Amino acid sequence: MRRHSCFVFLFCAIFLPRILGFPQTNTSIDCDSLLPNYEAEPQTSAPPYLIAVSFDNFEPGNEIQVTLEALKDVGFKGFHLQAREVEGDVPVGTFKITDPNTKGLGCHNVTNSAVGHANSDVKQKVTTTWIAPRDARDLQFIATVVQDLEKFWVGIQSKTLTPTHSEPVNGTGKSKRKVCFECIC
Numbered sequence: 591m592r593r594h595s596c597f598v599f600l601f602c603a604i605f606l607p608r609i610l611g612f613p614q615t616n617t618s619i620d621c622d623s624l625l626p627n628y629e630a631e632p633q634t635s636a637p638p639y640l641i642a643v644s645f646d647n648f649e650p651g652n653e654i655q656v657t658l659e660a661l662k663d664v665g666f667k668g669f670h671l672q673a674r675e676v677e678g679d680v681p682v683g684t685f686k687i688t689d690p691n692t693k694g695l696g697c698h699n700v701t702n703s704a705v706g707h708a709n710s711d712v713k714q715k716v717t718t719t720w721i722a723p724r725d726a727r728d729l730q731f732i733a734t735v736v737q738d739l740e741k742f743w744v745g746i747q748s749k750t751l752t753p754t755h756s757e758p759v760n761g762t763g764k765s766k767r768k769v770c771f772e773c774i775c
Contacts, residue, residue, distance in 0.1 A: 618706075619668070619669075619670035619706065619734050619736075621670075621672070621681065621695070621697030621698065621703075621704060622679060622680075622697075623744075624670060624732065624733075624734040624744050624745065625734070625744060626668075626734065626736060626742060628739070630739065630740060630742070632734075632742055632743060632744040633741055633742065633743050637735065637743035637746045638660060638661045638662050638664045638737075639658060639659065639660055639661060639666065639733070639735045639743065639746055640658075640659055640661055640746075641656065641657070641658055641671070641731045641732075641733055641746060641747065641748035642656070642657045642659065642748070643655070643656055643657075643731065643748050643749065643751060644656075645751070646749070646751060646752065647751065647752050647753070647754040648722040648726075648751055648752075648753055648754070649722065649753065649754055649755075650722055650723060650724040650725075650726075651721065651722060652721070652722040653686065653719050653720070653721055653722075654719070654720045654721075654722065654751070655717060655718075655719055655720075656671065656717070656718050656719070656720050656731055656748070657715060657716070657717045658671055658715065658716050658717075658733055658735065659714060659715035659716075660713075660714050660715065663714075664737060665712040665713060665714055665737070666712070666713055666735045666736060666737050667707065667710045667711070667712055667713070667736055667737065667738060668706070668707045668710065668735075668736035668742075669706060669707050669716070669733055669734060669735045669736065670695070670704060670705075670706045670733060670734045671685075671704060671705050671706070671718070671731060671732070671733040672697065672703065672704040672705070672731070672732060672733075673720055673729050673730070673731050673732075674729060674730060674731075674732050675726060675727045675728065675729045676727070676728045676729060676730060676750060678729070680697070680698055681697045681698065681700065681703040681704050682703075682723055682726050682729060683703070683720050683721055683722050683723045683726065683729075684700065684701070684702045684703055684720070684721050684723070685702045685703075685704070685705045685718050685719065685720055685721070686702070686718070686719040686720075686721060687702070687705065687718060688717065688718055688719050689716050689717050689718055690708065691707065691708055691709060691711065691713050691716050692705050692706065692707065692708055692716050692718050693705070693706060693707070693708040705718045707736075722753075726753055727753065728750050728751070728752050728753070729750070729751050730747045730748050730749070730750050730751070731747070731748040732745060732746065732747050732748075733746045733747075734746070
């Protein structure tokens with residue numbers, strides 16, 4: 591009887607997370623390829639998810655709000671989100687974690703250079719804050735979103751954000767430039 595109980599416990603500990611859905615542990619998404627660490631093929635259909643950003647332009651140090659959300663009532667259990675320069679393949683900038691469903695991830699030995707799921711609860715939307723680095727070029731946010739073990743989309747992209755170098759901008763995206771109302775003739 592004792593041997594049987596041990597076998598049942600071991601079986602449940604190993605296989606139950608995969609049977610019930612997205613496992614909470616040992617599931618990660620590669621920083622470079624953005625592929626999950628399990629055997630499955632990404633979906634080729636249009637993703638039912640959207641990445642929205644709070645600004646189109648940025649300066650070093652700007653904080654940009656980034657939202658990943660489901661377009662329909664499909665939800666998602668896992669994700670990996672990072673900013674990359676257009677045609678680039680490494681994360682740029684860092685994330686400030688503001689949503690309890692998210693956690694910071696370190697890619698290429700940079701703390702919080704990406705953000706991912708903190709749990710396997712079904713989510714409709716997550717929001718985080720990205721901090722722009724120095725010397726970044728045009729960039730996009732790129733994500734892998736996992737609906738369940740069988741369905742995930744790789745390479746979901748936001749619109750392109752452009753650096754502005756003409757005038758300083760504060761963290762809210764508003765110009766710090768002062769306007770002079772007197773003219774010298």
